[in-house]
Amino acid sequence: MTRKVAVINQKGGVxxxxxxxxxxxxxxxxxxxxxLIDLDxxxxxxxxxxxxxxxxxxxxxxxxHDEKLENVIVESRKNLNLIPCGNHLGQIEHIDRDSSTxxxxxxxxxxxxxxxxxxxxxxxxxxxxxxxxxxxIDEVLIPVSSDYLTLHGLSHLLGTLKGFEERLKHDIxxxxxxxxxxxxxxxxxxxxxxMISYFSDQVLYTSVRETTALAESPSFxxxxxxxxxxxxxxxxxxxxxxxxxxxxxx
Numbered sequence: 503m504t505r506k507v508a509v510i511n512q513k514g515g516v517x518x519x520x521x522x523x524x525x526x527x528x529x530x531x532x533x534x535x536x537x538l539i540d541l542d543x544x545x546x547x548x549x550x551x552x553x554x555x556x557x558x559x560x561x562x563x564x565x566x567h568d569e570k571l572e573n574v575i576v577e578s579r580k581n582l583n584l585i586p587c588g589n590h591l592g593q594i595e596h597i598d599r600d601s602s603t604x605x606x607x608x609x610x611x612x613x614x615x616x617x618x619x620x621x622x623x624x625x626x627x628x629x630x631x632x633x634x635x636x637x638x639i640d641e642v643l644i645p646v647s648s649d650y651l652t653l654h655g656l657s658h659l660l661g662t663l664k665g666f667e668e669r670l671k672h673d674i675x676x677x678x679x680x681x682x683x684x685x686x687x688x689x690x691x692x693x694x695x696x697m698i699s700y701f702s703d704q705v706l707y708t709s710v711r712e713t714t715a716l717a718e719s720p721s722f723x724x725x726x727x728x729x730x731x732x733x734x735x736x737x738x739x740x741x742x743x744x745x746x747x748x749x750x751x752x
Contacts, residue, residue: 506612506620506639512662513655514626516647517681519546520716520726521742522623524735525643527725528743530581535617537575539585541631543592547623551578552723553586560588565607565634566597571614583617595630604630609638628662636666641675643746646697647682648690648709653697676701679742680709698752707750708741 509522522538530536539561540547548555553576563569564585578584594604612620621643622635636642642663646652667673678701684690697705710716711734719729727736744750 504612504615504617504620505641506622507641507643508622508624508632508635508639509643509645510624510632510635510659511644511646511652511655512626512628512659513652516652517645517710517716518626519550519623520720521643521645521679521681521710521739522547522621523550523720524716524725524727524739525743525746526582526619526621527579527727528739529619529747530579531727531740532743532747533581534619534747535581536619536621537583537585537615537617538578539620539622540587541591541622541635542587542625543631544625545587545591546720548584548586550720550723551584551725553578553584555586555588558586558588560586560591562588562591562594564611565594565604571611585611591631601630601633605634605637608634612638628658632662633666636663636674637670637672639674641677643677643679645679645681646693648680648684648687648693649682650689650693653693676704677746678705680705682712683709684712703751705752706742706745707752708738708745710738710742711735 509518511518526536526538545555559574564574576584624635625631680694713735715730715733716726716735719726
């Protein structure tokens with residue numbers, strides 16, 4: 503059964519795209535079949551995997567023009583496919599079409615993908631594209647950087663999720679991953695401790711440490727392991743993939 507996961511946080515700069523790319527890559531390295539979907543109009547996931555979004559059809563062609571999946575999907579790495587963000591994804595909210603129609607189409611697209619994992623990189627907002635993603639998935643992975651502003655913003659995000667679940671009577675499994683973690687900083691550890699106290703069975707065991715390699719690798723179109731194989735960031739995402747597979751939490 504395919505695990506369909508939206509990687510989501512309304513705050514930018516928390517490692518959402520970094521987590522989508524590197525977690526997906528590590529799962530693929532373990533032999534799982536993985537499809538990544540770039541649902542963020544900024545196209546950061548597409549760029550970070552070295553794909554030129556101007557040369558390919560995008561997710562909006564599947565949602566609006568009934569394009570065939572095989573014409574859109576890109577074989578990015580072994581076991582790792584990408585549905586890129588196209589040039590016009592940002593205009594999708596302004597198109598005169600019933601929003602539920604687009605959400606249902608995204609769900610049909612996901613149901614047509616016979617992989618082990620589908621990870622959707624969502625925009626840092628609470629708009630229409632987020633609602634489409636939530637309608638189509640069963641799990642969310644929420645990256646939380648180890649600072650208090652991110653922790654404070656969680657209440658709004660969780661309120662959005664709760665309201666969606668109540669309206670559609672659709673329970674969504676929630677996971678959290680601590681990102682940009684500094685083991686020697688008191689603030690980082692305080693945020694992690696608070697997350698564990700609030701969400702003890704939902705915080706994945708491995709925290710992702712902030713490293714230079716994680717910041718640099720997207721500019722080369724590489725995952726962190728491809729860029730610097732034995733760095734802390736690669737080790738952390740490798741361990742995180744194991745945690746995510748078995749549901750290992752703090």
